[in-house]
Amino acid sequence: xxxxxxxxxxxxxxxxxxxxxxxxxxxxxxxxxxxxxxxxxxxxxxxxxxxxxxxxxxxxxxxxxxxxxxxxxxxxxxxxxxxxxxxxxxxxxxxxxxxxxxxxxxxxxxxxxxxxxxxxxxxxxxxxxxxxxxxxxxxxxxxxxxxxxxxxxxxxxxxxxxxxxxxxxxxxxxxxxxxxxxxxxxxxxxxxxxxxxxxxxxxxxxxxxxxxxxxxxxxxxxxxxxxxxxxxxxxxxxxxxxxxxxxxxxxxxxxxxxxxxxxxxxxxxxxxxxxxxxxxxxxxxxxxxxxxxxxxxxx
Amino acid sequence: xxxxxxxxxxxxxxxxxxxxxxxxxxxxxxxxxxxxxxxxxxxxxxxxxxxxxxxxxxxxxxxxxxxxxxxxxxxxxxxxxxxxxxxxxxxxxxxxxxxxxxxxxxxxxxxxxxxxxxxxxxxxxxxxxxxxxxxxxxxxxxxxxxxxxxxxxxxxxxxxxxxxxxxxxxxxxxxxxxxxxxxxxxxxxxxxxxxxxxxxxxxxxxxxxxxxxxxxxxxxxxxxxxxxxxxxxxxxxxxxxxxxxxxxxxxxxxxxxxxxxxxxxxxxxxxxxxxxxxxxxxxxxxxxxxxxxxxxxxx
Numbered sequence: 001x002x003x004x005x006x007x008x009x010x011x012x013x014x015x016x017x018x019x020x021x022x023x024x025x026x027x028x029x030x031x032x033x034x035x036x037x038x039x040x041x042x043x044x045x046x047x048x049x050x051x052x053x054x055x056x057x058x059x060x061x062x063x064x065x066x067x068x069x070x071x072x073x074x075x076x077x078x079x080x081x082x083x084x085x086x087x088x089x090x091x092x093x094x095x096x097x098x099x100x101x102x103x104x105x106x107x108x109x110x111x112x113x114x115x116x117x118x119x120x121x122x123x124x125x126x127x128x129x130x131x132x133x134x135x136x137x138x139x140x141x142x143x144x145x146x147x148x149x150x151x152x153x154x155x156x157x158x159x160x161x162x163x164x165x166x167x168x169x170x171x172x173x174x175x176x177x178x179x180x181x182x183x184x185x186x187x188x189x190x191x192x193x194x195x196x197x198x199x200x201x202x203x204x205x206x207x208x209x210x211x212x213x214x215x216x217x218x219x220x221x222x223x224x225x226x227x228x229x230x231x232x233x234x235x236x237x238x239x240x241x242x243x244x245x246x247x248x249x250x251x252x253x254x255x256x257x258x259x260x261x262x263x264x265x266x267x268x269x270x271x272x273x274x275x276x277x278x279x280x281x282x283x284x285x286x287x288x289x290x291x292x293x294x295x296x297x298x299x
Numbered sequence: 300x301x302x303x304x305x306x307x308x309x310x311x312x313x314x315x316x317x318x319x320x321x322x323x324x325x326x327x328x329x330x331x332x333x334x335x336x337x338x339x340x341x342x343x344x345x346x347x348x349x350x351x352x353x354x355x356x357x358x359x360x361x362x363x364x365x366x367x368x369x370x371x372x373x374x375x376x377x378x379x380x381x382x383x384x385x386x387x388x389x390x391x392x393x394x395x396x397x398x399x400x401x402x403x404x405x406x407x408x409x410x411x412x413x414x415x416x417x418x419x420x421x422x423x424x425x426x427x428x429x430x431x432x433x434x435x436x437x438x439x440x441x442x443x444x445x446x447x448x449x450x451x452x453x454x455x456x457x458x459x460x461x462x463x464x465x466x467x468x469x470x471x472x473x474x475x476x477x478x479x480x481x482x483x484x485x486x487x488x489x490x491x492x493x494x495x496x497x498x499x500x501x502x503x504x505x506x507x508x509x510x511x512x513x514x515x516x517x518x519x520x521x522x523x524x525x526x527x528x529x530x531x532x533x534x535x536x537x538x539x540x541x542x543x544x545x546x547x548x549x550x551x552x553x554x555x556x557x558x559x560x561x562x563x564x565x566x567x568x569x570x571x572x573x574x575x576x577x578x579x580x581x582x583x584x585x586x587x588x589x590x591x592x593x594x595x596x597x598x
Binding site for chain 1: 510
């Protein structure tokens with residue numbers, strides 16, 4: 001397959017790499033060419049614009065940090081739909097508003113391009129290992145065409161029409177925000193009460209409070225590792241999207257709002273690039289012995 | 300072993316029943332004798348006071364709804380320590396403040412009684428099946444003496460000195476409160492966006508947002524089952540204890556506070572006896588088509 005990957009960041013890099021490794025013909029475009037060096041060395045080709053990357057492609061994948069950038073990469077003057085021969089399918093793997101997914105689908109259909117929203121869970125490690133979950137929204141036909149590439153990256157699931165993949169992703173992020181809030185509180189209280197965090201993990205891990213996010217975060221907290229699997233600033237963006245959907249439907253999503261407020265505080269205090277496990281810093285911020293966010297205890 | 304069980308409610312009943320079934324000599328006391336009918340029929344004996352139940356016992360277990368009742372059952376004029384021959388070990392399986400556990404331990408030692416705090420996770424089903432996790436605080440000697448009875452009920456873990464079992468339990472409840480908040484938000488948003496909750500569970504269940512609490516709550520939400528595994532009012536009590544500990548240590552436990560506020564609203568709206576999975580009702584309360592809390596959709 002001829003595949004364009006637009007956006008070679010933390011996520012786009014392993015996505016492109018894996019597609020190259022699987023033998024696909026991959027063209028990449030990114031804001032900074034340097035970030036693509038490794039995939040270019042591995043056999044991908046460089047394009048000076050999204051349009052050039054996607055020209056004549058079977059599938060173009062966008063993996064970008066925010067909705068505006070996605071919109072520009074698809075609908076902009078040098079975006080994918082502006083190519084002489086636009087890609088047959090455009091799949092947005094970024095977490096974007098469902099409305100944007102529907103707008104891209106509508107704009108695409110005018111040019112004969114099938115659009116899919118295809119946000120993922122699993123992070124860079126999941127992309128590198130081919131174990132992402134891909135939450136797709138769009139037509140079954142577009143899904144079928146993208147599927148061979150998606151299966152190189154993980155497990156694709158077609159939820160429904162345009163926007164439904166993004167909707168499920170936002171539900172997932174709300175859930176994760178709530179759990180992260182609980183983990184932050186639990187960590188802060190356990191530490192304040194002088195409990196051995198290994199013992200706490202052993203006991204709590206036997207009950208209803210356990211789960212893969214705890215299993216991811218807790219050992220990192222024990223060793224003081226706040227390096228990002230998923231960045232605070234990205235979580236703020238995703239929660240904002242979820243809360244905006246909630247507002248539109250008259251919902252009061254209090255756990256998500258609480259998590260967003262805490263993450264915003266953390267970002268404002270200089271922790272936007274930390275991993276989401278750093279949230280406990282908010283809970284302990286008024287303690288006399290609280291570490292400052294700037295204190296570099298990252299390994 | 301001669302064992303007293305004080306408090307024959309939702310939890311005390313299966314605890315006493317299982318100890319009877321394991322061949323222990325069990326005396327029970329409870330506020331209302333009727334609630335003990337089944338365990339009396341199974342071979343337990345009735346006592347008119349905690350003191351009478353615990354007289355000459357190897358172990359007395361309290362399983363009571365709140366700290367005041369625990370205090371009265373142990374330290375009161377007809378409490379366990381007032382028996383002619385007080386029990387060798389008193390274990391409080393209720394969720395109580397760590398301070399109370401330390402006070403009971405101090406009062407016990409004056410009468411030659413070893414006190415353990417021994418709160419549990421696993422609920423009535425876990426008690427009936429003998430799969431509780433028992434978080435114990437106290438001396439290794441007291442733990443060793445109580446252990447044969449504890450092992451009938453589940454897996455006992457000695458955390459440390461008096462109060463440490465309660466501390467771990469409060470950490471566990473904070474975690475559960477946060478997760479429950481996330482599940483409430485996720486359910487409310489998924490429903491508002493018209494997503495099939497079975498599909499959402501399938502996708503979310505593959506990622507970091509999954510875990511046993513989601514697996515417990517989600518199918519119940521799908522079938523509209525708000526019957527309690529764990530009651531809203533009990534969660535409010537546990538979160539209050541955890542938040543009080545947090546206050547004492549200068550912590551801002553925002554996820555726990557948010558969950559408590561929502562559960563309080565739910566209780567105030569008549570849902571105190573619902574299961575904790577009913578929390579989503581708070582998120583949707585302002586929607587035009589929101590069900591009232593009183594609407595009985597319990598099976």
